[in-house]
Amino acid sequence: MPDPVEKPLSNAASAVDSLRALIFDGSLAAGSDHLESELALRLGMSRTPVREAVLTLAAQGLLDVRPRKGVRILPVSxxxxxxxxxxxxxxxxxxxxxxxxxxxxxxxxxxxxxxxxxxxxxxxxxxxxxxxxxxxxxxxxxxxxxxxxxxxxxxxxxxxxxxxxxxxxxxxxxxxxxxxxxxxxxxxxxxxxxxxxxxxxxxxxxxxxxxxxxxxxxxxxxxxx
Amino acid sequence: MPDPVEKPLSNAASAVDSLRALIFDGSLAAGSDHLESELALRLGMSRTPVREAVLTLAAQGLLDVRPRKGVRILPVSxxxxxxxxxxxxxxxxxxxxxxxxxxxxxxxxxxxxxxxxxxxxxxxxxxxxxxxxxxxxxxxxxxxxxxxxxxxxxxxxxxxxxxxxxxxxxxxxxxxxxxxxxxxxxxxxxxxxxxxxxxxxxxxxxxxxxxxxxxxxxxxxxxxx
DNA sequence: GCATTTATTAATGCATACGCAGTAAATGCA
DNA sequence: TGCATTTACTGCGTATGCATTAATAAATGC
The missing domain is CATH 1.20.120.530 (GntR ligand-binding domain-like)
Known part of the structure; x- marks a missing residue:
């Protein structure tokens, strides 16, 4: 039997999904900077899971963490x-x-x-x-x-x-x-x-x-x- | 003049370095599991930066985070x-x-x-x-x-x-x-x-x-x- | 003796707090 | 006015505590 129950996805994981979506549809524009606290507010969670999500996305080359300047959505040249x-x-x-x-x-x-x-x-x-x-x-x-x-x-x-x-x-x-x-x-x-x-x-x-x-x-x- | 001052490297960053070294020299054996708290103790810092380091290394394919089982050092087949x-x-x-x-x-x-x-x-x-x-x-x-x-x-x-x-x-x-x-x-x-x-x-x-x-x-x- | 349920434990995911450091603003001086 | 220094601010790195929940053990029923 295929498990019909889908587990509710952690905040950090859903933050990754949300941020990816926001980046792809341009809501977070290429080259723009965003504070962790700002993103946390936007996603309705604390900084901790957002930080983890940001770390993950940075590892995937979608953004860059620049201490005190916010995370930069990486533009593509x-x-x-x-x-x-x-x-x-x-x-x-x-x-x-x-x-x-x-x-x-x-x-x-x-x-x-x-x-x-x-x-x-x-x-x-x-x-x-x-x-x-x-x-x-x-x-x-x-x-x-x-x-x-x-x-x-x-x-x-x-x-x-x-x-x-x-x-x-x-x-x-x-x-x-x-x-x-x-x-x-x-x-x-x-x-x-x-x-x-x-x-x-x-x-x-x-x-x-x-x-x-x-x-x-x-x-x-x-x-x- | 080449800047002779090297900034002291964050705990999270040094955790990445330390864990990498421990993995490469076998101190953290392939296939072994390790709790975050255990690693934190070992590295002399709190769980937070260790968690970040672990996330980073997971993204690089060196280990796998398995909730409640600890992080597994990935073996290579x-x-x-x-x-x-x-x-x-x-x-x-x-x-x-x-x-x-x-x-x-x-x-x-x-x-x-x-x-x-x-x-x-x-x-x-x-x-x-x-x-x-x-x-x-x-x-x-x-x-x-x-x-x-x-x-x-x-x-x-x-x-x-x-x-x-x-x-x-x-x-x-x-x-x-x-x-x-x-x-x-x-x-x-x-x-x-x-x-x-x-x-x-x-x-x-x-x-x-x-x-x-x-x-x-x-x-x-x-x-x- | 084995399966199923319940209880217990404890590792994690997350929220929160705080100090420091880097940045910017403001001030002083030439 | 231009530049250096001081001050204020604020975002981040980290520690800590707690609720959740999975994993294990215990207990119960069959």
Whole structure:
């Protein structure tokens, strides 16, 4: 029986969730400073769990604790973007190759296939948010299939760091129709147990994304997102 | 004038340092559990800064907080070792290529060259600890030259996670004479501004290390280090 | 003798208090 | 007016205490 009881989540844990949400939706703006006491007030708890949450988020590279100046929500520069996409390119491509090596059953590949369908649907409906969401799920699912827990964690961290920036560029970029083709290629390579192809296609996909994004940031002079 | 005054380091920060040292030298054994209050007593401070330190180390994958059971020092299994070396292989190889692209001056490459000399010296003196130390510095310096701050952080984290395991295998493994040749090759490629070669040589180096280590762990049935 | 319930223990999560140190404001002086 | 020094302030680092609740032991029932 699947446990229907979900434990009520500690204050510190919910502070992590809340702060992440506030950062991603811009309520805590990039580059802005916030006192611990202020955040505690906002979240309706004492400084102690907020401090713990802040420590956790600092370890994940989302903010920086600057004693007496408050915690700073870390902005993402074009240089940061390049760094992050370089890491994503390497680790996700390895994950793609690993996924192809692992003899996954069709059923195991179903969630990945679904994200591609979802992206088609979103693209047809011209719903960019839904597209971005499905795209995100594709990458998450891909590294999950790769089976390396460290890669899963690191890719999650890096994806979080660029989440805001991606949201900003979502409506500036050209219609992301190429992505689906790339994703299909990766899925096919995994189905065919072809690690080299999976790696190659995914790498090209990520390099393309990196170039598109950094070109966009440069063009619009977006120095800090 | 270089500031000669070093600020006295907070209790939380020194707790991180102390705990790391205790974990690396085995005083806090892999797989063992420890109460916060116990650690606080040991470090001569209250639970608060210890809790913060523990949170930080948990984020770095060195231990796991298990409510009411104490913090568990995470052991490293052969599977963990493979995961970690796969990540190191990808990211360090990229760093090697980046380092070769960056037009580093000979002076900038000096610290890297020095680690190779130190390894020679240690090898001649049959001093394995000194060799391991220099080897570590080579890899640290290499990723530093690559210039990607995320890679620097991640590689540091991964290296920490396998530190104990490496120490254990240090005296089991064959004399590491091949390593120096590989390191020299990487340095030469960087000097020659040959990213492809740097990447290729370093990748082979890391893959070799991974195979040697995992074979060793399997042979001696070392399930948890 | 074993399973189930109840009681006990104690480690944690959190709130709170306080002193210190770093920053800014204010003052004094040239 | 510009700069140095003093003063005031306030945010943080840490200690401490307590309520909660999970884990263990005890007790009860079958």
């Amino acid at each position: 074009p240089a940061d973007m390049r760094e992050i996409y370089d890491v994503l390119t390497e680790l996700e491509s390895l994950a793609a190759a690993d996924a192809a090596r692992r003899n996954h059953s069709p059923a195991a590949l179903q969630p990945l296939a679904q994200t591609i369908l979802d992206m088609d649907t979103a693209l047809t409906a011209k719903n960019r948010e839904a597209w971005a969401d499905a795209d995100d799920r594709f990458h998450t699912e891909l590294v999950r299939l790769g089976g390396n827990s460290r890669i899963i964690m690191i890719v999650g961290m890096m994806a979080d760091q660029v989440r805001r920036a991606r949201a900003v560029t979502l409506y500036m970029r050209p219609v992301p129709s190429q992505s689906n083709a790339d994703h299909r290629g990766v899925l096919e390579a995994i189905r065919n147990r072809d690690p080299k192809a999976a790696e190659r296609i995914h790498r090209a996909h990520r390099i393309g994304a990196k170039e598109m994004l950094t070109e966009l940031l440069d063009r619009y002079r977006l120095q800090n997102l | 052969p599977a963990d070792m493979r995961e970690i070396y796969d990540v190191l292989t990808e990211l360090e190889s990229l760093a090697a290529a980046d380092a070769a692209r960056r037009n580093h001056s000979p002076a900038a490459l000096q610290p890297l060259a020095q680690t190779i000399l130190d390894m020679d010296t240690a090898l001649t003196a049959k001093n394995r600890e000194a060799w391991a130390d220099a080897d570590d510095r080579f890899h640290t310096e290499l990723v530093r030259l690559g210039g990607n701050s995320r890679i620097i952080m991640i590689v540091g984290m991964m290296a920490d996670q396998v530190r104990r395991a490496r120490a254990v295998t240090l005296y089991m493994r064959p004399v590491p004479s091949q390593s120096n040749a590989d390191h020299r090759g990487v340095l030469e490629a960087i000097r020659n501004r040959d990213p492809k070669a740097a990447e290729r040589i370093h990748r082979a180096h890391r893959i070799g290390a991974k195979e040697m280590l995992t074979e060793l762990l399997d042979r001696y049935r070392l399930q948890n280090l």
